[in-house]
Amino acid sequence: MKKIVGVTLLFLTVFCMNLFAAGKQEEKTYNPNSPVTLTLGGYGDLETAYKAVVESEDFKSKYPNIKLKFVMNDFAAHHDRLTTAIAAGKGAFEIEALEVGYIAKFVAEGGLTNLAKSPFNAKKYINDIVKFAVSNATTKDGKIIAIPVDIAPAVMFYRKSLAEKAGIDLSDVKSWDEYIEKGRKLTTDKDGDGKIDQFALASPEAVWEIPLNGGKGGWFDKNGNALEPKERFIAVLKLVKKIREAGIDADLEAWSQSWLASFKTGLVATHFSGAWWGGALRTWVAPKLKGDWRVAYPPGKALASIGGSYLSIPEQIPYEKKLPAWEVVKYLTTNPKAQLITFKTIDAFPSLTTVFNDPIMDEPVPYFGNQKVRKLYGEIAMKIPENKVSKYDVIARDIWITAVTNVIIGKSSVEDAYDKAKQQIENRIQ
Secondary structure, three states: OOOHHHHHHHHHHHHHHHHHHHHHHHOOOOOOOOOOEEEEEOOHHHHHHHHHOOOOHHHHHOOOEEEEEEEEEEEHHHHHHHHHHHHHHHOOOOOEEEEEHHHHHHHHHHHHHOOOOOOOOHHHHHOOEEEHHHHHHHHHOEEEEEEEEEEEEEEEEEEEEHHHHHOOOOOOOOOOHHHHHHHHOOOOOOOOOOOOOOOOOOOOHOOOOOHHHOOOOOOOOOOEOOOOOHHHHHHHHHHHHHHHOOOEEOOOOOOOOOHHHHHOOOOOOOEEOOOOHHHHHEEEEEEEHHHEEEEEEEEOOOOOOEEEEEOOOOOOOHHHHHHHHHEEEEEEEHOHHHHHHHHHHHHEEEEEEEHHHHHHOOEHHHHHHOOOOOHHHHHEEEEEEEEOOOOOOOEEEEEEHHHHHHHHHOOOHHHHHHHHHHHHHHHOOO
16 A cells, blocks of 8 residues: 555656646747747748848847748648648748638637747737737637738729719718719720720629628627628628629639739729738739829728738747747737838738837828828728637638629529528538
């Protein structure tokens, strides 16, 4: 009996010592004197912006021993690689960028470090980040799986010259019905050959996210019921149906060559997107149209976010590298200098509200006819409502997009599309 008790006590002693050691490890902090090389995986032109940040004197003075490498890919390939690496439990980089539309996917599948817990304690540092963006990466049980680095308040971009020629004003459209009526005037046969060669917008699919706050969260009510309240989702399906029936869209597939060309040829007069689209127009989509494109609230001053980048640290990364990785993530997302460098470099609108009052935000932008578009972006961003994501959001969104498409092409009625989508979502999550 004494032998059993002795062995038991020995086991408990060793267990407690290991537990204490693990706890001590979790209490470690970043050692600025320890050289480390980190890799950031991303997409698009994020490398251009973040490289400018890490090469700044401020970053180098704070983190002289951190070297940051970049592995960039196109949008889809980057997220596919990250998905594969997370599933395999290996192959992810120390810091991974995420587009907001993928947040729900990683909430569902896991694999990203909860930055709300010690030693990261993200909640201490993100009070000045715009609330809706933080909410998009916060699960219902309080986990923060990524930190927003830039945001995309949704606006309507429009060609001022085309609106004036049609005899309409698009600077303050009061409702979607008013937009459709003005869209009829924008849709015309410019060269008189009997074929319409100017449309109000590229496709009805460009508007469905606006009334649903960008489709980030909000797919389930507080009781877990999908697509409720019903009226909210029915209204969206009716809207895309009205637009198609009005004949004011060019029926172009997003990101196709003809779609991209439409914004510089005059085939399309308006577009709904996040603030980032302004940078795309200015730099590579339609740079020669400087002074003609303008920006306004979506119809009825609808509030939404379409797009936005986040930074995360995969769970599979060794603990000793998570600490410096967190320092980089924290700097890029919460340091005003870093946020402004990113904004000036690639037009990615800052997530940090303390820079909304920077003088640069009040500057007129020549590309948009000297309109103070940045001030408008900030005004919208501060009003966008919060939505927490759930692990089922990615399922709901995919099914909903099919419902929208079926209504647009006339394959389903509004009621049938809604009922089928609701049933499919409920079947998938049971």
